[in-house]
Amino acid sequence: MEGQGAGKGGGYGGIEGGGKEVIVANKRRMRGWDFVLRFLALGVTLVATVLVGVDKQTKIVPFTLVSTLPPVNVPVTAKWHYMSAFVYFVVANAIACAYAAISLLLTLAGNKGLTVVIIIFDLVMVALLHSSGGAALAVGLLGYEGNSHVQWKKVCGVFGKFCNQAAIGIGLSLLGSLLFFLLVILATLHHHKKN
Numbered sequence: 001m002e003g004q005g006a007g008k009g010g011g012y013g014g015i016e017g018g019g020k021e022v023i024v025a026n027k028r029r030m031r032g033w034d035f036v037l038r039f040l041a042l043g044v045t046l047v048a049t050v051l052v053g054v055d056k057q058t059k060i061v062p063f064t065l066v067s068t069l070p071p072v073n074v075p076v077t078a079k080w081h082y083m084s085a086f087v088y089f090v091v092a093n094a095i096a097c098a099y100a101a102i103s104l105l106l107t108l109a110g111n112k113g114l115t116v117v118i119i120i121f122d123l124v125m126v127a128l129l130h131s132s133g134g135a136a137l138a139v140g141l142l143g144y145e146g147n148s149h150v151q152w153k154k155v156c157g158v159f160g161k162f163c164n165q166a167a168i169g170i171g172l173s174l175l176g177s178l179l180f181f182l183l184v185i186l187a188t189l190h191h192h193k194k195n
Helices: 004-009 016-054 084-109 114-147 160-194
Strands: 058-061 073-081
Touching: 004 084, 004 160, 016 084, 016 114, 016 160, 058 160, 084 160
Parallel strands: none
Antiparallel strands: 058 073
8 A cells, every 4th residue: 555655646756656757747738838938929910010100201202204304203101001011010919929829828827728718829820920921022022023914113123121121020920820720830849648
């Protein structure tokens, strides 16, 4: 009887007790990675939202009305809310940032009942960030390259700062999407090991 109590309690390095300690250590490590990835996702989506949300540049552009007259200098402004793809991008990143903050608080609270719901919403954030990043990237490439078939001119030659800031924001947003995807993978692996 004494041997059974010592083995189950793990008082002096019993095999079963050592196994329980390893499981607790793995749970803590999983929570640590979960916390770090959610915190990073919160940070990069916040920075992407702010970076594109304040993106604005005004330039004086010479405009020729008639070829015999000298060009007229016209101030032209590029703002993020002039393109619906950038509006979608900013809103999607703001949603992902708010979700990252809420999910961070929920995982810190340790509510086990919400684990599956959090995993599903992590996957929704992956899709949301990828779609908004793709939309903004498509519009950004049109601004960078132009389109000779429909006579759209390159605007990034004129609004270089605006385009660079948007490109950094898009890159950070896609990094946020990758972080949420890693959270889904880690949660799935953790669930698979548990079962």
